[in-house]
Amino acid sequence: MEDQDLHEIRQSIRQLCDGYGEDYWLELDRNRGYPTEFVRELTTSGFLTVLIPETYGGAGMGVREAAVVMEEVCRSGAHAGACHAQMYVMGSVLRHGSEAQKQYYLPKIAAGELRLQSFGVTEPTTGTDTTSLKTVARREGDEYVINGQKVWISRIEHSDLMVLLARTTPKSEVGKKTEGLSAFLIDVAHAREHGLTIQPIDAMINHHACELFFDDLRIPADNLLGAEGQGFKVILDGMNAERILIAAECVGDGKYFVDKASRYACDRIVFDRPIGQNQGVQFPIARCYAEIEAASLMVEKAADMFDAGQACGAEANMAKMLASEASWRAGDVCMQTHGGFAFAKEYHIERKFRETRLYQIAPISTNLILSFIGEHVLKMPRSF
Ligand SMILES: Cc1cc2nc3c(=O)[nH]c(=O)nc-3n(C[C@H](O)[C@H](O)[C@H](O)COP(=O)(O)OP(=O)(O)OC[C@H]3O[C@@H](n4cnc5c(N)ncnc54)[C@H](O)[C@@H]3O)c2cc1C
Numbered sequence: 001m002e003d004q005d006l007h008e009i010r011q012s013i014r015q016l017c018d019g020y021g022e023d024y025w026l027e028l029d030r031n032r033g034y035p036t037e038f039v040r041e042l043t044t045s046g047f048l049t050v051l052i053p054e055t056y057g058g059a060g061m062g063v064r065e066a067a068v069v070m071e072e073v074c075r076s077g078a079h080a081g082a083c084h085a086q087m088y089v090m091g092s093v094l095r096h097g098s099e100a101q102k103q104y105y106l107p108k109i110a111a112g113e114l115r116l117q118s119f120g121v122t123e124p125t126t127g128t129d130t131t132s133l134k135t136v137a138r139r140e141g142d143e144y145v146i147n148g149q150k151v152w153i154s155r156i157e158h159s160d161l162m163v164l165l166a167r168t169t170p171k172s173e174v175g176k177k178t179e180g181l182s183a184f185l186i187d188v189a190h191a192r193e194h195g196l197t198i199q200p201i202d203a204m205i206n207h208h209a210c211e212l213f214f215d216d217l218r219i220p221a222d223n224l225l226g227a228e229g230q231g232f233k234v235i236l237d238g239m240n241a242e243r244i245l246i247a248a249e250c251v252g253d254g255k256y257f258v259d260k261a262s263r264y265a266c267d268r269i270v271f272d273r274p275i276g277q278n279q280g281v282q283f284p285i286a287r288c289y290a291e292i293e294a295a296s297l298m299v300e301k302a303a304d305m306f307d308a309g310q311a312c313g314a315e316a317n318m319a320k321m322l323a324s325e326a327s328w329r330a331g332d333v334c335m336q337t338h339g340g341f342a343f344a345k346e347y348h349i350e351r352k353f354r355e356t357r358l359y360q361i362a363p364i365s366t367n368l369i370l371s372f373i374g375e376h377v378l379k380m381p382r383s384f
Helices: 004-018 022-031 036-044 063-075 084-088 090-096 099-110 188-192 231-267 279-307 313-343 349-360 366-377
Strands: 116-120 136-140 143-154 161-167 181-187 196-200 209-220
Touching (some): 022 349, 063 084, 084 116, 090 099, 136 161, 188 196, 279 313, 313 349, 313 366
């Protein structure tokens, strides 16, 4: 049984999302637009900054509460990919920033004056092999000079700040491949005028993802997050929260599909009876319901462990894998239940179907999660 606080968060988010119906999201999807009003309202109402401690102007809540926010946003039919990173990217500043960086940035992020919702890790030629990334940051006096390329960097055009991962020491010169990488805070507007080129990617979903080209971009050395050479840890520490929140989004997507499919199965009459009276239609929906409930328990477990300060890498990864697979199956069943109408955009299913598919690939693909479990939990041989 959910406690009263979580229940109230759920109700408030439902009310907020009611103001942004599915046609709002369909229109944005068609025009590749950004949900500025929605993100603003989610921010000013305090829901997008729940994870920022009260001392820095946030609500000071945990990942468990944040997960409820994201689940309900997705369950409403919205596309949380437009804003979810504002919740967790700031964790890099919170956990690894200097006190001066925290004092400067976090209150502004909490107030919605600064948007830190972009993080640049993935590169076109190295992909999942993060420690082989080729973007370099060279120290020159009190500046770093950045050169390289990133791909699939979401929301950069709608962010004031980005956390960037670059190499400061060549891989060949470090003891461990995870060393020699550094994390930086990039002022996007300034960077665009001094060596950063941004090119939007024409993609299957409206995720505002771009390709980035860095050509001798100079940034103040003060923008280093954490210690030089320890950037992999800065990024890694934020990943568990990200995975749990994305898993919560998948739970929301899954519930959306199950709600929609079961309703339609009751309403649609073919052969003089509701299609849901046929167990061939009913059982797949019931199975999806059970799978989503199970994934939801794993999300709760991972979130509770995260909030208790416990190591939860395995649980966060498992929650993301189970929830993304369950939401995908629910999307498929919802499509099947709607028959031909599933393909009509006005039913909204095909948009959500495309959107939820992403989460078996990003922010980490299922194979990489299985590899993590195989190696770190089950102690089987390392494969790469
Ligand atoms: C819409 C969208 C938004 C994104 N937003 C961001 C963002 O904001 N910031 C960011 O940094 N990145 C972002 N990404 C990138 C995303 O995190 C990567 O696409 C994802 O991590 C997979 O990397 P890749 O595409 O390079 O796949 P690859 O690394 O090329 O892998 C391709 C396939 O091969 C599999 N594979 C690779 N190596 C192995 C192995 N050793 N064993 C088994 N299987 C393997 C993978 O599981 C995957 O299925 C985004 C991607 C998309 C599509």
